[in-house]
Amino acid sequence: MELKYPFVLLILIIFLIILIFRKFNQKEHQEEGKKVANTKFVKEIPYYKKAIRKYKILTFSLKAICIISIILAGVLIARPQTINIGEDAKYSRDIILCLDVSTSINSLNEKLTNKLKEIVKSLKGERFGIIIFNTSSTQLVPLTDDYEYVLKVLNDLEENFKIQNEYMNSENKEDAKKASKAAKYLQSGTSVGSSVRGSSIIGDGLASCITNFGNLEEERTRVIIFSTDNELYGKELITLEEASVMCKERNITVFAVAPSSIQKKDILGLKSVAEITGGEYYEEGDKSSSNVDNIVKNIERKSKNLVKNQKNIEKIDKPELIEILLIVSVIGLFILDKKVSV
Numbered sequence: 001m002e003l004k005y006p007f008v009l010l011i012l013i014i015f016l017i018i019l020i021f022r023k024f025n026q027k028e029h030q031e032e033g034k035k036v037a038n039t040k041f042v043k044e045i046p047y048y049k050k051a052i053r054k055y056k057i058l059t060f061s062l063k064a065i066c067i068i069s070i071i072l073a074g075v076l077i078a079r080p081q082t083i084n085i086g087e088d089a090k091y092s093r094d095i096i097l098c099l100d101v102s103t104s105i106n107s108l109n110e111k112l113t114n115k116l117k118e119i120v121k122s123l124k125g126e127r128f129g130i131i132i133f134n135t136s137s138t139q140l141v142p143l144t145d146d147y148e149y150v151l152k153v154l155n156d157l158e159e160n161f162k163i164q165n166e167y168m169n170s171e172n173k174e175d176a177k178k179a180s181k182a183a184k185y186l187q188s189g190t191s192v193g194s195s196v197r198g199s200s201i202i203g204d205g206l207a208s209c210i211t212n213f214g215n216l217e218e219e220r221t222r223v224i225i226f227s228t229d230n231e232l233y234g235k236e237l238i239t240l241e242e243a244s245v246m247c248k249e250r251n252i253t254v255f256a257v258a259p260s261s262i263q264k265k266d267i268l269g270l271k272s273v274a275e276i277t278g279g280e281y282y283e284e285g286d287k288s289s290s291n292v293d294n295i296v297k298n299i300e301r302k303s304k305n306l307v308k309n310q311k312n313i314e315k316i317d318k319p320e321l322i323e324i325l326l327i328v329s330v331i332g333l334f335i336l337d338k339k340v341s342v
Contacts, residue, residue, distance in 0.1 A: 004079035004315070012074035016067060062336045065329050072326040076319055084314045093126040093221045093303065094143055096209045099157070100228035101132045101186045102200050103164060108259040108284055110161035111292040112227055113154045119300050120150050129212055130154070133205030135197050135234060138189030139212060160185045198234020206243040206273070210250060222252040223303045226273070229259050230266035244273040253306055255279040255299045257292075278306075 167175035
C-alpha cells in the first residue's frame with residue numbers, strides 16, 4: 001500500500017510533534033504556580049490513589065486514541081492506494097480476412113467463414129476486417145470491433161459461397177438465378193478491369209490489405225488470414241513475393257490457407273509468404289489436423305502468441321481498513337470521555 005499524497009501525513013506528524021512539545025512546556029509552567037496546602041494526607045488515602053491511577057490511565061488512553069484518530073484521518077486525506085498490475089495480451093490485435101473469391105475456392109471459403117464466426121464471437125477488443133478480391137479488391141468490413149456487423153457479413157459470405165457451390169452448374173432456372181445473384185454479390189467490385197487484366201490477381205489482393213491496417217506506427221499485432229489457391233490468371237501490379245516483403249517490412253503476419261485442390265507449383269509461393277512474414281501455411285486436406293476447423297484454431301492460437309504481453313498498472317484507492325480503524329477509534333473516544341467525566 002502507498003499514499004497518493006504522503007506530504008499530508010508528514011505535515012500532520014510535524015504538527016502533532018509541535019503540539020505535544022507545547023503541551024509539555026505548559027505542564028512545566030503550571031508546576032511553577034501556587035500549590036494547595038495539606039494535600040499530602042489526601043494523597044495517602046488508598047481510594048484516592050486508585051482513583052488517580054484510573055484517571056491517569058483513562059486520560060492517557062484518551063489522548064493516545066485522539067492522536068491515533070488524527071493520524072488515521074491524515075492517512076485518509078493522503079489517500080491510501082494499492083497498485084494493481086494486470087496483463088492484457090489480446091486487446092491490441094488487428095485481423096484482416098483476405099478472401100480470393102475465385103469460384104475454384106468457394107468450398108474452402110464457405111468453411112472458413114463459418115468457422116471464423118466462432119473466433120469473432122470470442123474476441124474482446126481486437127479489430128476485425130474483411131477484404132475480398134479477384135481482379136480488384138473490395139473492402140467489405142473495415143477494421144472494427146463491431147462484432148455484430150462482422151458476423152452479419154460473414155453470414156452473408158458463407159451463404160453466397162454455399163449457393164454458388166450448390167447451384168453454379170444447375171440447369172434449374174430458379175437455382176441458376178440464385179447462383180447468379182450470389183455471383184453478383186461476390187463479384188461486385190472485385191472484377192473491375194477483368195477484361196484487360198484477367199482474374200485471380202493474387203499479389204495485388206494481398207497488397208491491398210496493407211493499407212487497410214491504418215496507422216502502421218501504432219503498437220499493434222497485425223494478422224492477415226489469406227485464403228487463395230494462388231492460381232494467377234492475369235497481370236499483376238505487385239507480385240506475391242513483393243507483397244510478402246511489404247508485409248514483413250510492416251510487421252504484418254500472414255497465415256496462408258489453401259484448398260486441397262491447389263497445384264504443387266502454386267504451393268511454394270504461399271509457403272514463402274507465410275515463412276517470410278513469420279506466419280504459417282495451411283492446406284485443407286483429409287487429415288484431421290488439416291480440416292478447416294483445426295486450421296482456424298491453429299491460426300487463432302498462434303496469432304494470440306504473437307501479441308506481446310502488455311502490463312497495465314492501475315492505482316486503486318483502498319480506504320476501507322483505515323475507515324474502519326478510524327470509526328473504532330472515534331467510538332473509543334466517546335466511551336473513554338464518558339468514563340473520564342464520571
